[in-house]
Amino acid sequence: MKNHLSIFKGLFIALSLASVTLKAQGFQVNLQGQKQQGMASAGSAFVQDESLLFYNPGSAAFVMKNGLNVGVSPTIPNTVYLDSAAQIMSRTESPVSTPFAAYALFSPKDTSRFRIGLAVYTPFGSTVQWPSEWIGRFAITRLQLKTIFFQPTLSYQVTNRIGIGAGFVNAIGSVNLQKDIPVINSNGVYGRAELDGRANGYGFNIGIYIKATKQLNLALSYRSQVNMKVKDGRANFYVPEGLAPNFPNGKFTSSLPLPQVFTFGTHYQINEKINLVADINYVGWKAYDTLAFDYETNTTSLLDTKSPRLYENTFAFRLGGQYTVNEKFQFRAGAAYGISPVQQGYVTPETPDANRFIFTAGVSYLIATNLQVDASMYFTQFTRAAINYESNLRGTFKTAVLAPGISIRYQF
Amino acid sequence: MIFIFSCKPKLKESKPITGEMNPASVVFIGGNGLGNYADGALNLEAQKNSVSNLLAQQLGLVGGEKLTQPLVGNQFNGFGLSSLNSTVVTAKSFLDNKVDCKGITSLSPIKPNSNATFSDLKASVPSASYTDFSVPFAKSYQMLLTGYGNPGNTYYNPFFERFAKNKSTSSIIDDALSTNPSFFVLQPGLHDVLQYAVNGGASDSLTSESRFNNAIDALVNRLTSNGAKGVIINVPDVTKFPYFNTIPYNGLTLDQTKVNDLTLVYNVISNGSISFSVGANAFVAFDPSAPIGARQLKDGEMVTLGTPLDSVKCNFLGSLNPFENRMVLSLTEIAAIRTTIAAYNDKLKGVCQQKNLALVDAFTFYNSLFNGIIYNGNTINAQFVKGGAFSLDGINLNPIGNALLTNECIKAINKQYKSRIPQLNANQYPGVVFP
Numbered sequence: 001m002k003n004h005l006s007i008f009k010g011l012f013i014a015l016s017l018a019s020v021t022l023k024a025q026g027f028q029v030n031l032q033g034q035k036q037q038g039m040a041s042a043g044s045a046f047v048q049d050e051s052l053l054f055y056n057p058g059s060a061a062f063v064m065k066n067g068l069n070v071g072v073s074p075t076i077p078n079t080v081y082l083d084s085a086a087q088i089m090s091r092t093e094s095p096v097s098t099p100f101a102a103y104a105l106f107s108p109k110d111t112s113r114f115r116i117g118l119a120v121y122t123p124f125g126s127t128v129q130w131p132s133e134w135i136g137r138f139a140i141t142r143l144q145l146k147t148i149f150f151q152p153t154l155s156y157q158v159t160n161r162i163g164i165g166a167g168f169v170n171a172i173g174s175v176n177l178q179k180d181i182p183v184i185n186s187n188g189v190y191g192r193a194e195l196d197g198r199a200n201g202y203g204f205n206i207g208i209y210i211k212a213t214k215q216l217n218l219a220l221s222y223r224s225q226v227n228m229k230v231k232d233g234r235a236n237f238y239v240p241e242g243l244a245p246n247f248p249n250g251k252f253t254s255s256l257p258l259p260q261v262f263t264f265g266t267h268y269q270i271n272e273k274i275n276l277v278a279d280i281n282y283v284g285w286k287a288y289d290t291l292a293f294d295y296e297t298n299t300t301s302l303l304d305t306k307s308p309r310l311y312e313n314t315f316a317f318r319l320g321g322q323y324t325v326n327e328k329f330q331f332r333a334g335a336a337y338g339i340s341p342v343q344q345g346y347v348t349p350e351t352p353d354a355n356r357f358i359f360t361a362g363v364s365y366l367i368a369t370n371l372q373v374d375a376s377m378y379f380t381q382f383t384r385a386a387i388n389y390e391s392n393l394r395g396t397f398k399t400a401v402l403a404p405g406i407s408i409r410y411q412f
Numbered sequence: 413m414i415f416i417f418s419c420k421p422k423l424k425e426s427k428p429i430t431g432e433m434n435p436a437s438v439v440f441i442g443g444n445g446l447g448n449y450a451d452g453a454l455n456l457e458a459q460k461n462s463v464s465n466l467l468a469q470q471l472g473l474v475g476g477e478k479l480t481q482p483l484v485g486n487q488f489n490g491f492g493l494s495s496l497n498s499t500v501v502t503a504k505s506f507l508d509n510k511v512d513c514k515g516i517t518s519l520s521p522i523k524p525n526s527n528a529t530f531s532d533l534k535a536s537v538p539s540a541s542y543t544d545f546s547v548p549f550a551k552s553y554q555m556l557l558t559g560y561g562n563p564g565n566t567y568y569n570p571f572f573e574r575f576a577k578n579k580s581t582s583s584i585i586d587d588a589l590s591t592n593p594s595f596f597v598l599q600p601g602l603h604d605v606l607q608y609a610v611n612g613g614a615s616d617s618l619t620s621e622s623r624f625n626n627a628i629d630a631l632v633n634r635l636t637s638n639g640a641k642g643v644i645i646n647v648p649d650v651t652k653f654p655y656f657n658t659i660p661y662n663g664l665t666l667d668q669t670k671v672n673d674l675t676l677v678y679n680v681i682s683n684g685s686i687s688f689s690v691g692a693n694a695f696v697a698f699d700p701s702a703p704i705g706a707r708q709l710k711d712g713e714m715v716t717l718g719t720p721l722d723s724v725k726c727n728f729l730g731s732l733n734p735f736e737n738r739m740v741l742s743l744t745e746i747a748a749i750r751t752t753i754a755a756y757n758d759k760l761k762g763v764c765q766q767k768n769l770a771l772v773d774a775f776t777f778y779n780s781l782f783n784g785i786i787y788n789g790n791t792i793n794a795q796f797v798k799g800g801a802f803s804l805d806g807i808n809l810n811p812i813g814n815a816l817l818t819n820e821c822i823k824a825i826n827k828q829y830k831s832r833i834p835q836l837n838a839n840q841y842p843g844v845v846f847p
Contacts, residue, residue, distance in 0.1 A: 089425060182800060
């Protein structure tokens with residue numbers, strides 16, 4: 001038992017140092033629970049483990065044991081861009097990112113209808129690093145968005161068939177944006193801009209769970225929009241000396257809306273071995289209308305920017321199944337289709353988004369009565385022939401994302 | 413293995429296609445519009461980043477041969493001449509902080525002392541079969557003149573003397589045809605209007621429409637006589653160059669004291685035709701047709717960058733001392749230049765249609781620069797120094813401007829000859845170099 005606990009500690013430390021990232025529809029990350037990930041991130045109505053604190057706090061009311069659950073999904077994104085006029089290829093050098101999710105869920109007493117939970121997870125993020133001197137260097141060279149949500153949650157069994165839950169979200173995050181400036185010095189070095197700032201915001205996560213029949217369960221959940229505000233960002237410009245007065249280093253403010261998500265989930269138990277889940281997400285991306293940077297000191301060369309994003313609200317459809325082999329082993333598979341919120345004309349190299357199919361698989365293994373390991377694999381690939389009206393980039397983006405994940409669950 | 417595989421998405425570049433053109437032997441004929449002259453001088457860096465060199469490089473992707481240029485030796489800081497009548501060689505400019513007559517420091521083009529003499533300019537480059545006949549100052553009809561590189565002739569051009577096959581008898585067109593071109597790039601007409609404009613209409617003249625038309629017919633007939641195909645670059649509206657649009661016509665800013673002083677002087681002689689007020693005022697320029705031989709400029713008239721600015725700031729040039737005619741383009745002169753360019757471009761369009769040649773609409777391309785474009789995240793316009801497209805002479809393009817014009821040439825060729833030549837990544841080419 002002691003050993004198991006120290007594994008947990010180690011993981012927690014590793015995770016708290018890790019960063020957050022992945023592109024999956026906009027810059028939303030759908031990797032918050034290994035069991036759900038194995039079923040294409042569906043399963044908000046399937047009561048299995050503590051990750052329901054994220055997927056549906058209402059369903060979490062029916063998780064029977066206390067538990068700790070910690071997982072990570074190293075994400076390997078790779079985008080290639082082919083400029084249509086020059087037929088020049090550029091490939092991102094984005095680092096592997098590590099979205100994580102950690103959950104703790106307790107009952108005050110064994111007989112209590114209440115559950116108290118804490119969820120820490122990374123629902124949005126993205127790191128894109130384009131090679132130096134790529135054709136779009138004056139639009140973007142690097143963007144890193146990180147968010148971590150802390151969500152204390154209370155869940156309650158209203159009846160034996162209905163559960164509700166609500167969590168308060170405190171979000172912290174950071175943004176780092178870099179691009180080259182088209183001014184050159186006598187050594188042939190171009191100017192560069194780096195915007196760096198910390199952000200925070202608030203929101204909530206609520207849900208209801210209904211055991212409709214013996215076999216059919218339903219879930220309805222809502223995660224609110226979180227407006228991440230950068231108040232005290234730092235803008236640094238590295239330009240030829242003669243131009244330094246035109247590009248004063250200084251503060252900037254900005255904000256980024258993380259969209260609200262409605263989810264309708266169903267779970268159908270065919271028999272003791274086979275479970276099916278289907279979820280629909282409706283994501284309020286319309287909130288991401290403009291990306292604006294407001295510099296404290298403006299000059300004729302450094303004006304505030306307002307870049308149109310004009311994202312649209314969008315759906316994702318998720319289907320998955322779980323097969324229980326025996327007391328120790330479970331296997332899962334899933335597929336999803338996600339519709340891109342990004343309209344033609346507004347695709348950017350930092351989020352080269354497209355409609356996509358997602359394929360996943362997963363496995364669980366019970367090491368000991370109280371200790372379970374879950375693992376999953378996520379893969380998607382999508383292509384977008386894109387124009388951007390703001391930068392006039394014209395070309396084709398092709399992105400592949402591979403995200404293997406693992407989590408450990410301890411029950412007591 | 414599967415991991416690595418899936419993580420590297422693949423796209424395929426489309427293969428270049430030659431189409432209905434033959435790039436085996438390409439010759440370039442033109443003036444400064446091909447970009448070998450920039451920052452006020454013919455210079456090595458400009459030659460390397462010229463439209464001729466960049467286009468030849470892209471034509472190389474469909475089998476074209478390397479361009480052979482009469483390069484300026486890298487020991488020289490440029491061969492600039494103010495006109496073909498001058499023998500004073502000037503260097504290419506660079507940008508640096510400069511203190512003006514009022515002690516104010518600002519970024520300005522600086523002309524270093526030239527390290528070349530007129531004989532250096534005239535001196536032959538190694539004899540070779542050159543394929544880049546970008547000859548600064550060459551007007552359309554002058555491309556046909558025999559002995560154009562012969563100092564004995566009044567119409568002589570030392571920039572052609574540098575690399576003419578035969579200094580006494582060669583013409584640009586003869587030397588160009590001696591390379592047996594299978595494809596040509598012709599850029600005529602710029603200097604037929606530019607020299608006149610740069611001199612404020614005070615010297616040189618606009619080449620007449622008929623003379624231009626005859627020259628074009630002769631050039632194209634000879635270039636196509638063996639079945640060669642080609643592309644013609646038409647003439648931009650030179651009056652929109654930064655050279656004519658950096659100093660505003662009403663750039664004379666006055667305080668009450670200066671208004672009083674100037675009013676005192678002009679009230680007596682001008683009969684009220686010249687008046688001043690606090691703030692922005694129209695400059696005063698000589699005009700023989702005005703009642704007192706001078707008048708204030710009108711909205712739309714242009715002051716050239718050939719105007720000595722220190723004299724404007726500290727010596728009452730443009731106020732007490734009126735601008736000379738050579739510093740100013742009047743509304744009449746501007747209209748004449750624009751009408752002439754429109755006629756030239758009509759002719760070039762007609763010839764291209766008649767001979768099935770590709771036409772590069774430089775007129776429209778330059779207009780887009782004047783309005784400002786965004787190329788792959790890079791905002792570029794025709795503003796002097798800041799805009800990025802023009803070099804420090806305010807007339808000729810920078811490397812990035814040349815790269816964008818080269819892309820226009822490629823588009824025109826691809827369209828006319830059903831070829832698929834890839835465009836350049838223009839963002840690889842620098843604009844103005846800042847200190």
